[in-house]
């Protein structure tokens with residue numbers, strides 16, 4: 001698909017403006033004829049390079065950087081200069097670049113955002129103090145581009161690191177880069193958005209270099225009114241776009257999703273994307289252990305945005321498998337700061353309440369205040385960590401779990417690296433190779449007693465690009481549970497369960513291939529429900545037509 005922006009600008013943009021527009025620039029890739037036509041003859045050295053030659057040269061420069069953050073800065077600057085070359089290079093090195101462009105190195109860039117500030121990858125910055133600027137800010141950042149996908153963050157819950165104010169814009173930028181690298185959405189059709197609602201992070205407020213609003217976060221009705229103004233402006237300016245919410249705080253994420261999910265094409269990645277990838281990972285694990293979902297007992301450690309997204313997705317699937325809601329609920333034990341969550345536990349969230357337990361179920365209810373006590377009492381078969389508490393899946397807890405189930409499914413999912421509940425290596429060793437493991441951040445293979453255990457990455461990045469691109473390609477009006485379930489099953493069936501040490505999810509090196517499959521299944525589901533805005537008959541063809549590839553267009 002040739003973006004309208006390219007056609008429009010191509011006719012009117014000439015001279016240095018072409019070289020400075022990252023969506024148009026080819027640098028030394030411009031042919032002599034193009035240089036002539038665009039009025040940039042003499043503005044570049046005489047050699048004309050192919051994109052492969054440029055990519056090889058850029059990769060050498062990338063390799064000369066040793067610190068991960070330096071590598072990221074190099075790649076962000078390359079993106080700012082030449083978007084096509086950036087993605088051409090990323091296509092060739094997707095497994096190597098993902099941790100740099102995205103999690104975990106994106107966490108370092110967020111923490112040091114003000115100190116390393118650079119031209120911000122075409123993001124839109126909205127300030128809660130200037131609601132009157134919302135429309136203009138979105139329009140200016142889009143700069144005439146036809147926007148089909150917006151990733152917005154207010155950065156109250158960046159990964160597990162809490163409130164990072166305006167710095168959090170980098171997660172919106174990173175998520176969108178993964179969308180294009182994985183699924184092939186046209187980078188000229190996407191927009192990262194930062195909502196600066198203030199920050200409660202004292203280190204930012206005290207930092208003289210902090211670039212965001214230097215006041216406490218606004219909350220409550222004022223906050224929700226600003227969100228509503230944003231949604232209305234976004235939908236007015238980009239009426240066919242998908243709106244993706246990222247890293248909002250626990251008190252707002254579900255409220256916002258519930259408010260808009262039946263009205264517009266929208267998606268909360270931490271709730272829905274995480275629920276999807278975890279269920280796909282559990283299916284992958286059950287393919288290996290040859291067990292059934294309905295026979296599993298789940299302990300979720302950290303019953304916040306992600307934890308409850310996971311519980312609800314599995315809960316839905318258990319009902320699809322034939323259980324009643326009440327039967328399905330019996331499979332879950334939620335552990336949060338307070339310990340096991342009971343119906344009379346103080347400070348329960350709305351999402352937690354339906355899944356609490358009764359004290360009368362246990363002889364030792366009063367002592368179920370720690371994960372160790374809960375694991376010892378419940379004997380879970382699946383343990384999921386979204387707690388933000390590093391090192392909490394201890395050897396004692398893991399060994400206790402493994403003593404009561406042949407293939408314990410254990411997913412320490414908290415990000416970034418420094419917050420993970422434990423490592424894949426620990427889990428394999430402590431369980432003598434029995435654990436079926438997935439981690440939020442990328443993990444190296446674990447070699448143990450002669451077997452190489454591959455570790456699937458349980459990160460929503462393995463599923464949201466295919467889902468989101470499928471929705472955009474099929475011009476979806478809404479995202480339904482039916483579509484979500486279809487996408488999960490598309491991914492869950494992609495592992496080779498019989499290989500010794502097999503991973504529960506496919507490798508990031510295959511991200512492009514399986515994102516394509518997820519996009520096709522998603523688009524088909526949208527068509528099956530009649531939720532497409534445009535008349536589309538062939539889902540696969542629609543995905544193919546919408547796919548952008550990181551090659552220069554001749555003569556453009």
Ligand SMILES: NC(=O)c1ccc[n+]([C@@H]2O[C@H](COP(=O)([O-])OP(=O)(O)OC[C@H]3O[C@@H](n4cnc5c(N)ncnc54)[C@H](O)[C@@H]3O)[C@@H](O)[C@H]2O)c1
Nearest residue numbers: 159160250302303304305306336337386414415440459460
């Ligand atoms: N791998 C993935 O795809 C993925 C996706 C989303 C979130 N995450 C990770 O999950 C973590 C949580 O994210 P979130 O958006 O749900 O945040 P959140 O703040 O909504 O939830 C965190 C929950 O953990 C609880 N918690 C805090 N301390 C605890 C303790 N000592 N014991 C038990 N529970 C405790 C909190 O009370 C809260 O309910 C983050 O580290 C995030 O990076 C991973």
Ligand SMILES: O=C(O)C[C@H](O)C(=O)O
Nearest residue numbers: 103159160270415459460
């Ligand atoms: O950003 C990630 O790596 C996954 C997830 O959305 C998170 O918030 O941790």
Ligand SMILES: [Mn+2]
Nearest residue numbers: 159246247270
């Ligand atoms: Mn997130």
